[in-house]
Amino acid sequence: MIIEIGHYALILALATALVISVVPVIGARRSDRAMMDVASVGSLAMFMLVAFSFAVLTYAHVVSDFSVANVWENSHSLVPLLFKVSGVWGNHEGSMMLWLLILVLFSALVAAFGRNLPDSLRANVLAVQAWISVAFTLFILLTSNPFARLDPAPAEGKDLNPVLQDIGLAIHPPLLYLGYVGFSVCFSFAVAALLEGRIDAAWARWVRPWTLAAWTFLTLGIAMGSYWAYYELGWGGWWFWDPVENASFMPWLAGTALLHSALVMEKREALKIWTVLLAILTFSLSLMGTFLVRSGVLTSVHAFASDPSRGIFILCILLIFIGGALSLFAFRAPLLSAGGLFAPISREGALVLNNLILTVACGTVLTGTLYPLLLETLTGDKISVGPPFFNMTFGLLMAPLLVIVPFGPLLAWKRGDLLAVLQRLYLVAILAFVAAVAFFYVEHGGPVLAVLGLAAALFLVFGAIADLCYRAGIGKVSISVARRRLAGLPRSAFGTALAHAGLGVAVLGIVAVTTFETEYVVEMKPGQTVDAGGYSVRFDGISPATGPNYSEERGHFSVERGGVEVADVWSSKRIYTARQMPTTEAGILTFGLSQLYMSLGDATNDGGIVVRIWWKPFILCIWGGAVIMAIGGFVSLSDRRLRVGAPSRRAKPARPVMEPAE
Numbered sequence: 001m002i003i004e005i006g007h008y009a010l011i012l013a014l015a016t017a018l019v020i021s022v023v024p025v026i027g028a029r030r031s032d033r034a035m036m037d038v039a040s041v042g043s044l045a046m047f048m049l050v051a052f053s054f055a056v057l058t059y060a061h062v063v064s065d066f067s068v069a070n071v072w073e074n075s076h077s078l079v080p081l082l083f084k085v086s087g088v089w090g091n092h093e094g095s096m097m098l099w100l101l102i103l104v105l106f107s108a109l110v111a112a113f114g115r116n117l118p119d120s121l122r123a124n125v126l127a128v129q130a131w132i133s134v135a136f137t138l139f140i141l142l143t144s145n146p147f148a149r150l151d152p153a154p155a156e157g158k159d160l161n162p163v164l165q166d167i168g169l170a171i172h173p174p175l176l177y178l179g180y181v182g183f184s185v186c187f188s189f190a191v192a193a194l195l196e197g198r199i200d201a202a203w204a205r206w207v208r209p210w211t212l213a214a215w216t217f218l219t220l221g222i223a224m225g226s227y228w229a230y231y232e233l234g235w236g237g238w239w240f241w242d243p244v245e246n247a248s249f250m251p252w253l254a255g256t257a258l259l260h261s262a263l264v265m266e267k268r269e270a271l272k273i274w275t276v277l278l279a280i281l282t283f284s285l286s287l288m289g290t291f292l293v294r295s296g297v298l299t300s301v302h303a304f305a306s307d308p309s310r311g312i313f314i315l316c317i318l319l320i321f322i323g324g325a326l327s328l329f330a331f332r333a334p335l336l337s338a339g340g341l342f343a344p345i346s347r348e349g350a351l352v353l354n355n356l357i358l359t360v361a362c363g364t365v366l367t368g369t370l371y372p373l374l375l376e377t378l379t380g381d382k383i384s385v386g387p388p389f390f391n392m393t394f395g396l397l398m399a400p401l402l403v404i405v406p407f408g409p410l411l412a413w414k415r416g417d418l419l420a421v422l423q424r425l426y427l428v429a430i431l432a433f434v435a436a437v438a439f440f441y442v443e444h445g446g447p448v449l450a451v452l453g454l455a456a457a458l459f460l461v462f463g464a465i466a467d468l469c470y471r472a473g474i475g476k477v478s479i480s481v482a483r484r485r486l487a488g489l490p491r492s493a494f495g496t497a498l499a500h501a502g503l504g505v506a507v508l509g510i511v512a513v514t515t516f517e518t519e520y521v522v523e524m525k526p527g528q529t530v531d532a533g534g535y536s537v538r539f540d541g542i543s544p545a546t547g548p549n550y551s552e553e554r555g556h557f558s559v560e561r562g563g564v565e566v567a568d569v570w571s572s573k574r575i576y577t578a579r580q581m582p583t584t585e586a587g588i589l590t591f592g593l594s595q596l597y598m599s600l601g602d603a604t605n606d607g608g609i610v611v612r613i614w615w616k617p618f619i620l621c622i623w624g625g626a627v628i629m630a631i632g633g634f635v636s637l638s639d640r641r642l643r644v645g646a647p648s649r650r651a652k653p654a655r656p657v658m659e660p661a662e
Contacts, residue, residue, distance in 0.1 A: 003068055006056025007147040013049035013104070014137040016042050020130035024123035028196075036119050039126035040111040046133065047108035054101045057146050058088050067153035070094060070146045076159040076578050078549040086170040087160040092294060092310075093146035095173060099290070100136050102174075102181040106210075107133065110185060117206060124192035125185070132184055135317045143310045159549060159578035168228030172221060176248060179218020180286040183255060185210040187283035190276045191325055194332040199272050204265035207279065209637060211262060215255045216633030222248050223626035234584030234599040236519070236614045238622055241390040246369045247289030253362040254282040257355045264348050267413060270341070271352070273333050278355075280329060284322040285362075291318055292369075343415040350408035350416075354401065361397045365390065402456040402507060405500055406463025410470065428466045432458035439512075443617060446515040453511035460504025464497040495636030499629045506625025509593075512618035521601075525608040533596060533615030536560040540568075542609065550576045552585070555600050555609065559589060571598045571611075593620045 020042040027035025057070070061084045066072040074091040075084055083090075089098040107129040114122050140146070189207045193199045225248070230238045239245065258278040265275045291314045342348040368385040376382050406428070410421045436454035440446065469475070471493060472486035520530050526541040540556040552574040559567045571587030587598040594617045601610030 002056055003060060003065070003147050003149070006053045007145070009049045009053040009056070010137065010141065010147075013046050013053065014134065014141065016046045016049065017130045017133040017137060020046065021127055021134055024127045025195075028120040028123045028127075031120070033119060036123035039123045039130075043104070043107040043111040043126050043129070046130070047104040050097075050101050050104045054088075054097050057094060057097060058085060061085065061088050064157065065153075066155070066157050067150055068146075069148045069150050072150060072154050072157045074158070074160050076157045076549055079160055079165070080548060082167070082170060083160055083165045087164070089173050090160055090164040090169050093140070093144045096136065096140050096144050096294075097146055098173060099177055099181060100133065100140060102177045103129070103133055103136065103184060106182060106185050110188075110210075114206075120196065121189075121192055121203075124195055125188045128188035128191045129184060132188075132321065135320070139310075139313050139317065143313050157578070159576060162550070162574065162576040162579065162581045162583045163232060165576075166228065166232055168224065168232060172224040172228055174221075175217050175224055176221030179214050179216075179221050179255075180248070180251065180289065182210065182214025182217060183251060183279075183283040183286050186214070186258065186279040187321075187325065190279035191328065193276065194325075194328045197332060197335060199276060199336060201266050201269050204262045204275060207275075208259065208262040208266060211255060211259050211279075211282075212633055212637055215252070215259055216630050216637070218248070218252050218255065219626055219633065220630045222252060223623045223630075227623050231586055231588055232583075234586045236586075236597055236599065236612065236616075238513075238619065241368075241387050243369050244289070244293055246365050247285075247292045250362050250365055250369075251282055251285040251289065253358050253365070254278060254285055257358040257362075258282050260351045260354050264351050268342060268348055270348055271355075273336055274355070276333070276336075277329060278359075280322075280325045284318075284325070285366075287314075287318050287321065291315060342413070345411070345418045346416040347408055347411040347413050350404060350411055353404060354408065357397060357401045357404075361394055364393045364397060368393070399456070402460055402504075405460055405503070406467070409467045409496060409500075424470060425463060425466065428462045429455075429459055432456075432462050443512070443516045450511055450515040453515075454508065457504045457508035457511060460507065461501045464501035464504070467500075468493070468497050491639035492636045495632040495634075495639070498632030498635060500632075502625045502628030502630075502632060504625070505621050505628055506623075509618050509621025509623075509625060512621065513616050516617045517619075518615045520611075520613045522611055522613070523604055523608045524611045525606075530611075530613055532613050533591075533594065533617070534561065535566070535591075535596060535615075537596065537598070537613055539609075539611065545572070547574070549578065550574045553600075555587070555598075555611070557587060557598055559596065569596075569598065571600050573600050590620065593618045593624070595619055 020039055023042075024036050024039035027033070027038065057068075059065075060068045060071050061075055062081070064071065064075060064077045064084070066075075070091065070093050074094070075087050079087065087094070089095040107126060110122070110125060110129065114125070117125070186207055189203065189210070193203055225245070226238050229240075230236075258275065261271050261275040261278055264271045291311065294310055294314055368389050372383050372385055406425060407418075407421055410424055411418075433451075433455045435458050436451050439454050440451050468486065468489070471489055472482045474482045474486075477485070518532060520532055522528075522530055524530070524539040526539060529536050529538045531537075536559070538558045538560065540558055542553050542555050545552050545554050552572040554570050554572040557569050557571065558565055559569065567589050569587035569589050572585045574583045574585060575581070576583070584599055589596040594615070597614040597616055599612045601612060603609050
């Protein structure tokens with residue numbers, strides 16, 4: 001009975017979303033406060049209904065109710081509790097429920113924390129959110145019902161996909177969806193502003209915190225997904241330019257551009273049209289990512305569904321929302337004022353250049369991702385666009401950005417002095433280059449161009465530190481005064497510095513592991529050793545083991561340095577009983593920021609086994625840099641000025657901030 005109640009709650013959520021889709025819009029047109037208030041109350045009610053429905057589905061997984069088809073297909077009575085819970089979204093139907101839950105959560109947050117917004121704008125934003133909710137609730141109910149029953153109920157489930165039986169499933173999808181779906185708020189703000197024909201700096205101030213929150217979660221989600229694939233798939237890589245990886249990376253690039261563009265708009269009333277377009281495009285790329293994962297057009301470890309009807313439904317959603325928003329933009333954009341002017345050499349100019357590079361890079365990734373699909377659709381020819389294309393094009397496009405980023409915060413608004421900034425940064429550049437050469441020497445050489453990559457990464461890190469030092473006046477005033485100035489800086493300044501430094505740390509890891517990584521593929525028998533990264537790896541043998549729902553062959557390795565054993569590690573090949581599906585569990589040892597990575601291959605006829613061993617210097621910098629960037633995002637969000645653009649409650653009421661466009 002509880003399952004049917006959960007299903008009914010989802011239907012009630014659809015009815016609520018339909019009401020919110022219509023009534024507040026009419027109320028905004030008529031300036032009817034009561035009708036506009038329906039948006040806030042309805043959004044909170046819709047969240048509670050969807051949350052209850054999601055909780056019912058989770059309960060069915062936890063108690064192993066195999067009368068529910070979704071549970072039978074994706075769970076097993078022997079699966080550990082953690083994987084029963086995370087298995088709720090480890091399938092198409094459940095993941096769409098998580099998508100919808102996060103969507104209505106953001107609607108509820110706007111309703112709860114957007115009380116300082118003009119009534120008509122809040123009503124329209126929540127109505128647009130409800131339009132999206134209607135589309136995806138219909139999609140779930142009509143094509144992906146997670147509450148479908150089986151009669152008679154099977155005695156046992158099919159088990160969760162073994163690749164997904166990992167802590168990564170509990171962390172990666174929720175973080176990724178918080179980013180994906182979080183950009184829906186930016187989209188809704190853009191469409192609402194276009195409906196009203198009004199946009200100004202206050203609009204950007206309201207949009208920027210939502211953009212920052214979504215960008216932060218998406219950063220963490222992408223990083224977690226990369227690390228999960230790295231240690232779970234046993235392939236030794238951290239990024240493969242898989243189309244579904246690209247589908248999450250493109251909204252991140254567009255969202256980064258939107259974040260910087262909204263800053264220009266907030267500070268200088270410039271780039272209004274461009275910022276609105278970016279808000280639409282960023283969420284459009286999120287929707288496209290949803291389509292790629294669930295349409296069946298891709299064969300990927302990330303893909304959930306292969307039902308064409310689902311793909312067609314989502315394609316219709318894309319056409320309606322992306323096409324409708326862009327059509328509205330084309331109609332309204334000529335009526336919007338262009339905004340303030342600024343010199344090319346200025347902070348605005350640096351941010352515009354940043355936007356240009358990011359959007360072109362995003363377009364390159366989009367082209368490489370969709371071109372093979374379009375070619376196959378039109379001609380039937382199958383081609384693959386792999387890492388060489390993306391590494392060459394994307395790398396060349398992003399290289400100038402790494403050099404430009406430290407200049408932006410040091411330039412003045414409206415008109416900057418490039419020579420003065422060069423004088424501030426030349427010492428930073430020299431230190432970065434010297435450190436890069438020393439790094440290169442310690443790692444015993446490699447491609448000479450790697451020095452430039454290392455220098456660019458360190459320039460980002462040192463440049464972020466230098467920005468804070470110049471703001472505090474370190475070296476020009478006494479230590480006590482500098483300390484007070486540093487403590488008095490807004491949190492957003494620290495957040496910006498952390499984000500830029502985190503990017504530098506990630507680039508440092510990418511360059512280091514790409515340049516200095518070593519790989520060994522050897523046939524090993526018990527007692528044999530291989531030298532890797534200055535360590536001696538000895539293979540001790542294979543032993544069987546069993547888990548709650550799998551059996552495995554475990555290989556034991558001892559790691560020595562200078563004749564002294566410093567660690568040991570297990571690597572295994574598992575067979576999951578229910579699905580009879582094999583997986584490879586890599587053995588990973590961490591030494592500082594570097595790792596030894598061991599993966600078992602096939603057994604040989606003479607009693608040996610093929611082993612792949614990698615030495616990956618400074619690879620943890622890649623994910624550590626992403627975490628630092630995310631911390632920077634959270635630090636910026638803690639700045640009162642960025643908390644949904646809210647003024648202090650003690651402040652006097654401000655005059656209306658939305659002005660008609662010219």
